[in-house]
Amino acid sequence: xxxxxxxxxxxxxxxxxxxxxxxxxxxxxxxxxxxxxxxxxxxxxxxxxxxxxxxxxxxxxxxxxxxxxxxxxxxxxxxxxxxxxxxxxxxxxxxxxxxxxxxxxxxxxxxxxxxxxxxxxxxxxxxxxxxxxxxxxxxxxxxxxxxxxxxxxxxxxxxxxxxxxxxxxxxxxxxxxxxxxxxxxxxxxxxxxxxxxxxxxxxxxxxxxxxxxxxxxxxxxxxxxxxxxxxxxxxxxxxxxxxxxxxxxxxxxxxxxxxxxxxxxxxxxxxxxxxxxxxxxxxxxxxxxxxxxxxxxxxxxxxxxxxxxxxxxxxxxxxxxxxxxxxxxxxxxxxxxxxxxxxxxxxxxxxxxxxxxxxxxxxxxxxxxxxxxxxxxxxxxxxxxxxxxxxxxxxxxxxxxxxxxxxxxxxxxxxxxxxxxxxxxxxxxxxxxxxxxxxxxxxxxxxxxxxxxxxxxx
Ligand code: UDX
Ligand code: ADP
Numbered sequence: 039x040x041x042x043x044x045x046x047x048x049x050x051x052x053x054x055x056x057x058x059x060x061x062x063x064x065x066x067x068x069x070x071x072x073x074x075x076x077x078x079x080x081x082x083x084x085x086x087x088x089x090x091x092x093x094x095x096x097x098x099x100x101x102x103x104x105x106x107x108x109x110x111x112x113x114x115x116x117x118x119x120x121x122x123x124x125x126x127x128x129x130x131x132x133x134x135x136x137x138x139x140x141x142x143x144x145x146x147x148x149x150x151x152x153x154x155x156x157x158x159x160x161x162x163x164x165x166x167x168x169x170x171x172x173x174x175x176x177x178x179x180x181x182x183x184x185x186x187x188x189x190x191x192x193x194x195x196x197x198x199x200x201x202x203x204x205x206x207x208x209x210x211x212x213x214x215x216x217x218x219x220x221x222x223x224x225x226x227x228x229x230x231x232x233x234x235x236x237x238x239x240x241x242x243x244x245x246x247x248x249x250x251x252x253x254x255x256x257x258x259x260x261x262x263x264x265x266x267x268x269x270x271x272x273x274x275x276x277x278x279x280x281x282x283x284x285x286x287x288x289x290x291x292x293x294x295x296x297x298x299x300x301x302x303x304x305x306x307x308x309x310x311x312x313x314x315x316x317x318x319x320x321x322x323x324x325x326x327x328x329x330x331x332x333x334x335x336x337x338x339x340x341x342x343x344x345x346x347x348x349x350x351x352x353x354x355x356x357x358x359x360x361x362x363x364x365x366x367x368x369x370x371x372x373x374x375x376x377x378x379x380x381x382x383x384x385x386x387x388x389x390x391x392x393x394x395x396x397x398x399x400x401x402x403x404x405x406x407x408x409x410x411x412x413x414x415x416x417x418x419x420x421x422x423x424x425x426x427x428x429x430x431x432x433x434x435x436x437x438x439x440x441x442x443x444x445x446x447x448x449x450x451x452x453x454x455x456x457x458x459x460x461x462x463x464x465x466x467x468x469x470x471x472x473x474x475x476x477x478x479x480x481x482x483x484x485x486x487x488x489x490x491x492x493x494x495x496x
Contacts, residue, residue, distance in 0.1 A: 218253020
């Protein structure tokens with residue numbers, strides 16, 4: 039039986055892969071093909087060892103792959119055969135030329151638009167999935183429709199709000215699906231095609247529509263607001279440490295105000311991930327472009343506090359470990375930017391590892407899913423670093439443990455045994471406030487949480 043629709047996704051990364059797997063899983067009537075320029079990535083998507091770790095993803099892929107979900111490197115063929123094309127290529131922060139370190143690098147996006155134009159033989163609906171600066175959809179439409187093409191391309195903005203580690207849950211039960219379109223009759227028709235796809239499993243009232251620019255901007259602003267909450271609570275953690283208050287108690291009291299809400303108020307060593315910093319810098323860049331200096335400075339403060347928090351963590355370690363880390367073995371518990379993912383992009387652990395190596399500490403890194411990425415991230419960094427799978431083995435002979443990632447496995451380790459095998463005095467720096475600090479202190483550890491008074495034996 040022919041499929042009701044042919045959907046293509048260009049870019050098989052953390053967003054494209056899981057999102058398309060979910061559409062295929064929920065909609066067997068559509069054929070969903072995911073293409074990528076990276077043949078190794080595609081081979082992994084076609085294997086039993088998927089390129090990303092995401093709880094529940096294996097089952098979803100296994101159910102749909104070969105039935106109506108396909109992974110391929112044949113971009114030209116994929117473009118020709120499809121009527122709806124999601125674009126989910128990477129949009130990192132630019133590291134060259136104008137706007138370096140701030141603006142989005144749109145080269146992959148631009149190249150994709152040109153490929154779509156070159157290979158298309160029929161009208162297409164193009165869905166912008168990657169997070170992009172405001173008005174990118176317009177640029178894409180211009181690239182697609184320039185020249186003498188008789189084809190029509192409708193560009194929609196459909197930002198993805200999934201968080202890594204909970205991607206499958208977020209895709210299955212999203213808080214909302216946002217679709218931005220032009221307000222012309224044709225734009226609204228295209229929008230309705232996408233609404234119909236999501237309506238296969240998302241309740242209609244959760245599918246919201248807007249104009250394209252509002253949709254593009256909403257994604258940047260949503261991430262900026264989330265990151266702002268973390269920087270807010272992290273800034274207060276610094277005050278709590280000086281004022282003998284407890285940031286978790288403060289966050290609980292503040293978060294119980296229903297206008298504030300309790301989520302995203304966990305003080306930490308700093309936020310990471312591929313989105314927060316990049317999207318805020320993008321927002322800052324756009325504000326500067328429109329000469330909104332005060333607005334730009336306000337949002338830039340969120341990133342500055344995040345940098346401050348990481349640096350504060352390092353300087354605290356240095357100071358309490360008697361102002362020298364040289365030759366001391368320090369174990370990092372976790373390297374991923376958050377639990378339940380192997381992703382290390384912008385992980386605070388990268389900067390902290392590099393800074394500890396600068397202080398000539400000997401690093402031991404353990405993480406249940408991110409060791410391969412950690413090795414990549416620290417390639418070329420000067421200093422001693424070893425990678426050990428088992429956290430108990432990893433801590434043997436260490437002077438200190440620094441918790442970088444809130445993996446739940448770190449909560450239930452045999453800390454008595456760990457303490458026995460560590461050098462003394464033994465330190466724990468809990469960069470995620472996930473451990474039982476009181477119990478660890480009673481075992482003999484000197485414990486340094488975030489935003490709480492330390493528990494020491496001297
Ligand atoms: C984020 C957004 O949540 C998601 O909607 C968007 O689509 C992509 O960016 P993600 O980066 O995957 O998702 O993870 P998120 O759960 O938001 O965590 C980001 C960082 O903030 C992590 O390093 C996490 O550990 C940290 N964090 C989160 C805190 O430090 N404290 C908190 O209270 C919450
Ligand atoms: P995200 O987290 O936004 O999903 P990723 O970096 O994980 O970002 O994935 C983006 C994917 O897009 C990568 O696998 C990359 O190889 C792919 N990609 C980039 N440019 C193109 C292109 N022109 N055609 C096809 N795939 C592309």
